[in-house]
Amino acid sequence: MRKELFAPLSYDALLNARHAVILHCSGEETHAVAELFRAQGAHVHTEPFPRADILVCGEPQDENFPFDAMRQISAAAEHVLGHMQAQCSGSLVFLHSPYSDHSVPGQAARGMLSGAICAYMRALAMQYAKYNIRANSIAAPFPANADALMQLLPRSGCAQDLAQAALFLASDMSAFLTGQTLPVNGGGYLIGHNQCWTGK
Numbered sequence: 001m002r003k004e005l006f007a008p009l010s011y012d013a014l015l016n017a018r019h020a021v022i023l024h025c026s027g028e029e030t031h032a033v034a035e036l037f038r039a040q041g042a043h044v045h046t047e048p049f050p051r052a053d054i055l056v057c058g059e060p061q062d063e064n065f066p067f068d069a070m071r072q073i074s075a076a077a078e079h080v081l082g083h084m085q086a087q088c089s090g091s092l093v094f095l096h097s098p099y100s101d102h103s104v105p106g107q108a109a110r111g112m113l114s115g116a117i118c119a120y121m122r123a124l125a126m127q128y129a130k131y132n133i134r135a136n137s138i139a140a141p142f143p144a145n146a147d148a149l150m151q152l153l154p155r156s157g158c159a160q161d162l163a164q165a166a167l168f169l170a171s172d173m174s175a176f177l178t179g180q181t182l183p184v185n186g187g188g189y190l191i192g193h194n195q196c197w198t199g200k
Contacts, residue, residue, distance in 0.1 A: 014171040015042035018053040022046050023076045025058035025095060032159035033166050040167065052080040053087075054170045058095040059113060066113035073117060077124065085131045093169045094121050094137040095162060098185060101139070114139070118181055125179030134178040136169045138162060140185055151186025 020042045022030050033056055034044045045052065057076050060069040077092060084090025099111035100118055117137060124135040140162055151157070165184045168174055183189050 013041035014167065014173065015040040015054070017041060017043070019043045019045065019049060019051055020054040020056065020170065021049045021052040021076075021080060022056045023048070023058070024060045024072060025056065026061065026159075028159040029058060029095065029162055032163035036160075036163040036167055037170070040171070048076065048079050050079055051083045053084070053089070054091045054093070055080050056093045056095070056166050056170065059097065059110070059117070066109050066116065069113050070116050070120070074120060077120075081124075081128065081133070084133045085128065088132050090128075090131075090133040091170045092121070092124060092133070092135040093166050094135075095166070096137060096139060098139045098141060098183065098188075101189075121181070122179045129178060134169075134174070136174070136177060136179070137181045138165050138169065139181050139183045140165075141188075151188040152190055153186035155186070157184065157186055 015037055018041070020037050022033050022037075022044065023046070025033065030046060034046065037044050037054075042054070055077060057073055060072050073094070080090070080092075094117050096114040096117045097107070097110050098114070099107045100115035104111070121135045121137045124133075128135065140157065161184055165182055169177070169182065
């Protein structure tokens, strides 16, 4: 009789009784992620909580100080990694702008921060994989910049789209995924970069 390699997932409570911390996200994003995570059985915290099983961390909104913002992000991760390492499980999900891959005039600071977050995420994925701690990120336009990027799908993105992507990366649905960046942009990466910004 073939031995099952993993247990079937229950889609009724993907985060059952897990503690999730949401930091440095906009109010709209925090509300969407918190609402969805609670519906999936999670205990949600919007302040630092060292016994977290899940961290969802966005970009601090002050884009003029990318170095200070990166320190806040790394501090948030370090705050929960001790507990995750002790229990040999955990999920880190970072939200950031798409400007590390798509350079845009006037967004140099945000592009620098986005690139740093991606590099940090991949380093954490490599360092903590042996403890079954996964680190991934979501690249998506922030609400303030949503109209600036073109997409293929015939609607604008919203905070709920980010929340559902975060749920996927935080839950066991992505148990074999680490060190990856998930673009949530309605297919925008399929449109030429120059076309997005010049209208050609």
